Amino acid sequence: MSEGTRTTGGHAVLADLLRDEIGGGTYPVGSRFPTEPELQERFGVGRHTIREALKLLAEQGILGRRRKTGTTVLAQRPVAPxxxxxxxxxxxxxxxxxxxxxxxxxxxxxxxxxxxxxxxxxxxxxxxxxxxxxxxxxxxxxxxxxxxxxxxxxxxxxxxxxxxxxxxxxxxxxxxxxxxxxxxxxxxxxxxxxxxxxxxxxxxxxxxxxxxxxxxxxxxxxxxxxxxxxxxxxxxxxxxxxxxx
Missing domain, CATH: 3.40.1410.10 (Chorismate lyase-like)
Known part of the structure; x- marks a missing residue:
């Protein structure tokens, strides 16, 4: 299944894909995560979809986002309450x-x-x-x-x-x-x-x-x-x- 097809379901589907990649070690804990423009170019989706997907991963404790330092991988899986x-x-x-x-x-x-x-x-x-x-x-x-x-x-x-x-x-x-x-x-x-x-x-x-x-x-x-x-x-x-x- 192509990336474009997989992400047509919106930010939740994109977040699932990125979560799987992080869990599989594509982006190790502590590493810098791709920027919003890089993700837009890769998946061919709008900026809003990218931001909402990253926001979801941040709320789950997987990504950390800072204006000056960018996005960093914090964990391989969601932090359970x-x-x-x-x-x-x-x-x-x-x-x-x-x-x-x-x-x-x-x-x-x-x-x-x-x-x-x-x-x-x-x-x-x-x-x-x-x-x-x-x-x-x-x-x-x-x-x-x-x-x-x-x-x-x-x-x-x-x-x-x-x-x-x-x-x-x-x-x-x-x-x-x-x-x-x-x-x-x-x-x-x-x-x-x-x-x-x-x-x-x-x-x-x-x-x-x-x-x-x-x-x-x-x-x-x-x-x-x-x-x-x-x-x-x-x-x-x-x-x-x-x-x-």
Missing amino acids: YVHSLRDLKGLFDFAQSTQLDVRHYGFASSVAKSFESFSGLREGRWLRVAGVRSTRNDQQPLCWSEVFVPEKLAPALEAIQQGDRAIYEVIMDEQGLKLDYVEQEVSATTMPAAMADLLHAGTETAALAVKRRYVANNGQTFELSYNLYPATRYSVRSVIRQRI
Whole structure:
């Protein structure tokens, strides 16, 4: 079947063809992708069709597009969204076991009040800040930028954080003899900084979801705060809401 015939179905068909070529190694990850004029000349279709096809591949996390640097191949296959079923505290433990954190920063911050001002009653003082890229364990695809804050007196060592598949709050509970009482969560829509989009292989995607959580022990103490920034198409929360009787 000729390329012209295959692309007569529009941008979706063209996107399928280009996705197959990328998946087959024609354009390796990290390489520059052909320009819009080059693709127009090759396939004999209009500029709009080319742009819509590239937009679709960018939304799937396969291509990254920048005005000054052009189009780059980010992945061989679409980045699947992470669906977080959050019915109870077990859902948080499942999240920790199905993802992993590549620590890029381990140090102390003087205050967190401004970043977590929606959570009342936070104490002043130094907090340990652990930050990095969180990826899914099954395919190693980047999922979000993650930051965790722990009061200085409860701060675990970096070695303890990097061992096994436990979440940081689990490490703290074990070391400090704490029991988790509840988790307060806030999800908000925001924009994705260009540098962060590059780090997460998010292409031109600018919409993002910010998820903030506060972990509170049964003694009323806040022992962890977390901030996760997701490209909007990579994360969704699934909840069950029941009628109270």
